[in-house]
Amino acid sequence: MPVATLVYTRTTDYRHDSIPGAVRTLRALGFAVRHTEDPAEFERALDARPDAVVFLSTSGDVLTPAGRERLAAYVDGGGGFVGVHAAACTEYGWPYYGDLLAARFDRHPAYQPGRVRIADHDHPATQHLPSHWEFTDEWYDFRSDPREDPTVRLLAYADESSYEGATMGGDHPLVWCRDPATPGPGRMFYTSLGHATEAYDAPAFRAHLSGAIHWTARRGP
Template identity: 70%
Template sequence: MTARLLVYTRTTAYRHDSIPDAVAAVRALEEFTVDHTEDPAALEEPLDRYAAVVFLSTSGEVLTPAGRRRLAGYVGSGGGFVGVHAAACTEYDWPYYGELLGARFDRHPAYQPGKVLIEDPDHPATGHLPAVWDFTDEWYDFRAGPRGRVRVLLSADESSYEGGGMGDDHPLAWCREQGAGRVFYTALGHAAQAYRDPRFLAHLRGGLTWATAEAAA
């Protein structure tokens, strides 16, 4: 039986050109059935039929007050939440969302190659990866590092690219629990090419699987 996901891609600020490729890639994952929307009214409805809600490169303020209440109640009562890339650039006016996700986007240098360090190989999102993973992305900096509040899975080696702003402690992907729910976030996934990369797709699949509680933590 596949897990049903609500994939939400509404943007009210920067919009990533990769969103159609990203949605198509998630749809292609055999473990999941996907409902895709950009309508905030969809988040005002009961979410219990979904194993997880996925904010896929959302940006800006994307929820109504009713949607905020519905999402918080859903995760707190055991629903999964997954944020991908620009999900960290979302709902700055809602303090709960920053707590839910674990960190908020600050800035990024130019899109460029760099190295990802696998901090926790014992997770479905990382077990397939080499200890050092060469990847190309925007290498998001965050307003405050999430370590201590989350289980860090991946971090950036800032010596491998230009313009990093967080130093030696630069998490890129993590997971955490919120009430009875599970939360997974990855900062990777800027470009359409990421959604054709087998390692990135396995990383995303693993995060979704964990958040939907289909694998052990």
């Protein structure tokens, strides 16, 4: 059976033009996608216990108090959570969400080519990637370094020498995961990549997303 995936794309801040194409890509990859931007529908869909919840370039405050409670209960009950790109620009006022992701977005330089360096090839989201992956994206800086959390497994980081405008100092994480997804026992995966529609047409990035969701849902591809 395909992985049942609840994809949430609500935005109350910056909205990415890539969202429709990204949703189409997840469907094309064979996931059973339930897509919504309605907080009430999101809450009802959580009751069906999807295999994975994907926050796909969400931004700002996107959940009601009841939605926060249900998402926390889902993760605390073993559910898998995937954050893509602007998911780190989401729910700044909810401490649980910050703890779940392990870092929050700070800023980014101009959209430009750069280089991703793979730190861990033993993960389904990165096993297909070259050690140095040339990519074009918004190279996110974060308010803290997720490597400071011992539960974080670093998968890929930015080669800051390959683009202009980095401010974190030294190469910094771009992709990481947690198993379990402290504070809950489910799994958590986050990739900062995926700004432009073109990313979702690229075979390497599509495989990156597919591996991430299958891993988070504890399902093989």
